[in-house]
Amino acid sequence: MVYVKRIVLDVLKPHQPNTLEFSQSIAGVGVDYRVYLIVLEVDENTETVQIEITANTIDFAAVQVVIKDLGGSLHSIDEVEVCNEAEIQHEVEAD
């Protein structure tokens, strides 16, 4: 089974909700979600942020729903880290 472990997103968002509320809402998607947000650019009504999300299994669709609900617009997926847990398990067993 292939799991998404880490994603880095480029998002355009309104000033409200602020970055803290924005990050908290994304982290609220799952119990082990860790969110690291950097503000890249601030305009009059918007700000461009880079959001790094790490978790055991990232539900990307749910993350997208939260971003959309908060008024954000996903511009690009800049980095992805995925892992095939079954393969890892298999390799460990082979060793």
Added chain:
Amino acid sequence: MFLLRRIKFLLDITHNRDIMRRYVVVNGFDGALTMLGLIIGFIVSEADDLSVILSVCLGAAIALGMSGLSSAYISESAERKHALDKLEQAMISDLKESAHGDASRWVPLLTALVNGLSPLLISLLILSPIALSVAGVSLPFTPLSPLYSAIIIALLLIFLLGVFLGSIAQVSWLRSGLQTLFVAIVTVLLIYLIAGS
């Protein structure tokens, strides 16, 4: 619980909490002063039919409530729509399905409710001694007539609105309460001077 959290969130992202607080005070003050003015007017004109006084005051209270409700809804809807349009232009995307879209639909309604209920509830509180008297309920703790009891409640509520303003501005609550009470007393004196002569 989720609904309350959502309402709080929508008010936060639109910065509408301050506006609602202002509406509570401004329209509550309107309601209290209007009732005070009406009651003083009835005393000056020596009207003694409490049921007529109650009907007139209730009519004014309902009209104040409806006025607050409709005016706030119309103006806040326009403001929220303008803010959403501006944000959509900046984001270059449709935000109607987002929290900002929800806020543009629900915040005007909540603001209108606050704006309408504030003068209505304050007026009903002021009118309660008159309503109880008309209903035949005797109040053993008020030796005054229902009209004078209503005036005392009105002055007390006006003082409390001042205290509330003082707590917001973080200034002396007593000074702020006395300021609003001073306005009410000046109003009473003006009515006595103008209507009484």
